[in-house]
Amino acid sequence: MVKVIQGKNLIKIGKEPVVILPLKKWEEIQEYLEEIEERERFNKAFEEGRNKKGLTLSELKKKYKLMYNY
Numbered sequence: 001m002v003k004v005i006q007g008k009n010l011i012k013i014g015k016e017p018v019v020i021l022p023l024k025k026w027e028e029i030q031e032y033l034e035e036i037e038e039r040e041r042f043n044k045a046f047e048e049g050r051n052k053k054g055l056t057l058s059e060l061k062k063k064y065k066l067m068y069n070y
Contacts, residue, residue: 042066 045064049055
């Protein structure tokens, strides 16, 4: 059973504090996190491919499932 308690700017469900956001704001946060993950994959691919010859940028994008153009 879920019990909602509110007091002093704190909302809890059971014993866990929770954050309530508008759906649009949550979607923006999700998109931002996905972009960060994409950049991390790109940086990893770039560093691994830096001293190697024979890999094109399109091959790196495919290997690391990169969608964005940097």
